[in-house]
Amino acid sequence: MEFKDFSLAFSQTKVGRFAKDLAEGRIMMTVCRGCGKKYYPPRADCSHCMGSEMEWKPIKGEGSLVTFTKIYVPPEHFALRQPLMPFSTVQFEPCPIGILEVEEGLRIMGWMPKMEIQKIRVGMKLKASPQILPDGKVTIVLEAM
Numbered sequence: 570m571e572f573k574d575f576s577l578a579f580s581q582t583k584v585g586r587f588a589k590d591l592a593e594g595r596i597m598m599t600v601c602r603g604c605g606k607k608y609y610p611p612r613a614d615c616s617h618c619m620g621s622e623m624e625w626k627p628i629k630g631e632g633s634l635v636t637f638t639k640i641y642v643p644p645e646h647f648a649l650r651q652p653l654m655p656f657s658t659v660q661f662e663p664c665p666i667g668i669l670e671v672e673e674g675l676r677i678m679g680w681m682p683k684m685e686i687q688k689i690r691v692g693m694k695l696k697a698s699p700q701i702l703p704d705g706k707v708t709i710v711l712e713a714m
């Protein structure tokens with residue numbers, strides 16, 4: 570699995586193992602060996618101390634919801650085939666998407682396909698997990714624990 574398989578495609582990256590780890594069920598962060606700053610999504614270089622010695626560590630993924638919205642217009646690759654939305658069988662049915670703050674202090678964005686929008690509340694406890702879509706790409710889903 571290559572980085573281009575993570576939802577949106579990038580042709581070059583120094584953090585290519587990110588998508589491979591997701592496909593194997595792990596959400597990873599990088600931690601700077603120089604100053605200890607943590608990064609999600611993983612970065613190869615530290616913007617705090619300019620170091621490039623990074624350690625890869627898994628994120629547990631449990632945290633509280635910071636914010637959420639509904640996606641009405643899907644990313645381009647989701648529109649290549651039916652269903653147009655990755656977690657909906659109905660064309661243009663919106664899917665909730667949110668940002669979770671996990672215990673490492675990092676924020677993870679993910680789809681919330683199994684949650685009714687009326688029941689989603691800021692601050693609710695959720696867990697972020699990798700998921701492989703029908704087209705083979707990997708993404709992240711937020712679910713109740």
Ligand SMILES: [Zn+2]
Binds near residue numbers: 602
């Ligand atoms: Zn650093």
